[in-house]
Amino acid sequence: MTRRKFVQKLIKAGSAIIVGAWWLAKKTAPRKFVWAVKTKKYPGCLKPLRSIYKQSKWGG
């Protein structure tokens, strides 16, 4: 193997490692901004709006 080919192979291998490590880090890191999908059903009890604002006693 010539010196030139050896350097080329070294660069290729190094690049592959860097790209692989970057891809792995991106995949394993938790995503910071995920838009949640809405559900159709509320898991609690549903009541008319007037019942909701009757209980308004919250601060802020």
Next chain:
Amino acid sequence: MCIIGPGQSGECRVRINIDGVLRTVVYGFPCSFNPYDPVEKKPLFHFLPGTKILSVATVGCNLHCLNCQNWDISQRNPEDSTAGFLPPEGLAKLAKKHHYLSIAYTYSEPIIFYEYTYDTAKLARAEGIRNVLVTAGYINEKPWKHLLEVVDAVNIDLKGITNDFYVRVCSGTLKPVQDALVLAKASGILVEVTNLVIPTLNDKPEQIRKLARWVKENLGSETPLHFSGFYPQYKMRHLPPTSLKTLEMAREIAISEGLYYVYIGNVRSKEGENTYCPECKSLLIERVGYTILQNGLKDGCCPDCGREIYGVWK
């Protein structure tokens, strides 16, 4: 940030990982809906004073403050709660129909009903209605910037000025809140800050001075700062309410640090509820509780010296 396993909900209780898809169970399902709130209750003193603001919230919160005044909704599981059905289109239409100038996403934490807040705010803005967030500001940069695009004013709680306080009392950390405050201010919207003064935990003069100094250096002298009185609530029933004397001391310190608009809330205070001109000290807005007794502002300026007053006045 919390990592949510399959079938689990996050810290907020309302965002769930179902088969690898993040779902929100509170979108369009407010548990609190109040058409009668004055904007001063948020508290916002520099935003359309004297107007009513349509206020809405769902259950859940990403913090767990031991002193939470709305803990019965913020710390409740959605399956144990009662809610109404009011999708974003309905809420925006309702606000338009009843001539509200603004909608507040408040009481619990608008950041955890993020999608509902964003979609409603976008529709409301298209109808000419302004959007207000009352939040603890515990959010990452990217979603915060995105949300700020549809918001006109925020009141952000700066609950303490040490990370230790946030860890011990709120189950959170300080840095994201400070970053959210700086970002909100830089975005150009109206920003007001609230600090709940809790006896023995964050009421020492040096703590208040540090907080006021941080507000001045990072948000500017004109940023309104509200010192609110604590009342024994939730898991902090063993502490006494904050005295008026402590709140007045906090206000004096913040003014001495160079803040122009410093207010006292949750207790009656003659001077601490009014807005004065920072230039000529004229009384501009006189308040008692949430009621405006007089508003002397002329086109957002002091009628005596003409100085422009920070705020959204029309």
